[in-house]
Amino acid sequence: MDSISRSGFLRRSLNVAGALATAPLLASARFFLNPSNPPSEMTDLVATTTLFPQAPLPYAYDALEPHVDARTMELHYGKHHAKYVKEVADAIAEENIDATSAEDFFANVSGYSQKARNNGGGAWNHDLYWRVMKPGGGGEPSGALRDAINSSFGDFATFKTKFTEAGMKRFGSGWAWLVKDGGKLAIGSTPNQDNPLMDVSEFKGMPLLGMDVWEHAYYLNYQNKRDEYIGHFLQVINWNEVSKRFA
Numbered sequence: 001m002d003s004i005s006r007s008g009f010l011r012r013s014l015n016v017a018g019a020l021a022t023a024p025l026l027a028s029a030r031f032f033l034n035p036s037n038p039p040s041e042m043t044d045l046v047a048t049t050t051l052f053p054q055a056p057l058p059y060a061y062d063a064l065e066p067h068v069d070a071r072t073m074e075l076h077y078g079k080h081h082a083k084y085v086k087e088v089a090d091a092i093a094e095e096n097i098d099a100t101s102a103e104d105f106f107a108n109v110s111g112y113s114q115k116a117r118n119n120g121g122g123a124w125n126h127d128l129y130w131r132v133m134k135p136g137g138g139g140e141p142s143g144a145l146r147d148a149i150n151s152s153f154g155d156f157a158t159f160k161t162k163f164t165e166a167g168m169k170r171f172g173s174g175w176a177w178l179v180k181d182g183g184k185l186a187i188g189s190t191p192n193q194d195n196p197l198m199d200v201s202e203f204k205g206m207p208l209l210g211m212d213v214w215e216h217a218y219y220l221n222y223q224n225k226r227d228e229y230i231g232h233f234l235q236v237i238n239w240n241e242v243s244k245r246f247a
């Protein structure tokens with residue numbers, strides 16, 4: 001190959017490499033411009049583990065409007081949640097963590113790094129959060145879950161008051177929870193991305209319902225008014241999903 005045809009060959013090779021490198025970026029840009037696109041292709045862009053995969057959102061970004069706005073959903077799922085999923089995968093690899101399940105991971109999280117704890121919690125908590133909301137949700141639970149709420153808190157109105165208080169009293173970033181602990185239900189909160197499955201958590205139990213009270217969950221639409229966000233969250237709760245977890 002003479003020098004002229006070699007430079008042409010190199011240029012063509014670089015063009016092909018460049019096109020391949022930018023293809024995923026273009027795909028994700030298109031995806032972000034259209035909030036009603038199914039977001040499943042996001043999951044191809046981040047490292048995932050079998051312990052903490054990022055499942056596709058079960059609805060479109062704008063499906064929870066006006067309670068949760070599309071832009072918040074897009075950033076929350078596509079950026080915040082995706083980053084927790086990638087970072088916990090990195091931490092698991094770096095620390096050779098051999099947990100067999102998410103529950104096993106959290107039961108031993110005191111032995112892992114802060115990176116593993118924060119991002120493992122972030123990955124799992126958000127997966128639950130997306131599933132306990134749905135378009136046309138809200139209302140009141142029924143059946144065995146309703147009975148348990150009544151026997152644990154008195155009535156559904158008292159449950160709502162206590163759950164709202166748990167979210168309001170959590171200073172800074174964290175989560176409010178409804179958990180099952182033995183036969184009883186309990187309401188509480190955790191800081192940062194901790195959850196009630198963690199051995200380090202003061203508040204323990206099997207999470208049935210989790211509400212993100214980090215500002216990134218509501219600031220674009222509600223600014224500092226966390227109480228308004230919580231009122232709207234209660235209007236999109238997927239009580240069927242919460243009931244399934246209770247059973």
Ligand code: MN
Pocket residue numbers: 076080126212214216217
């Ligand atoms: Mn969040």
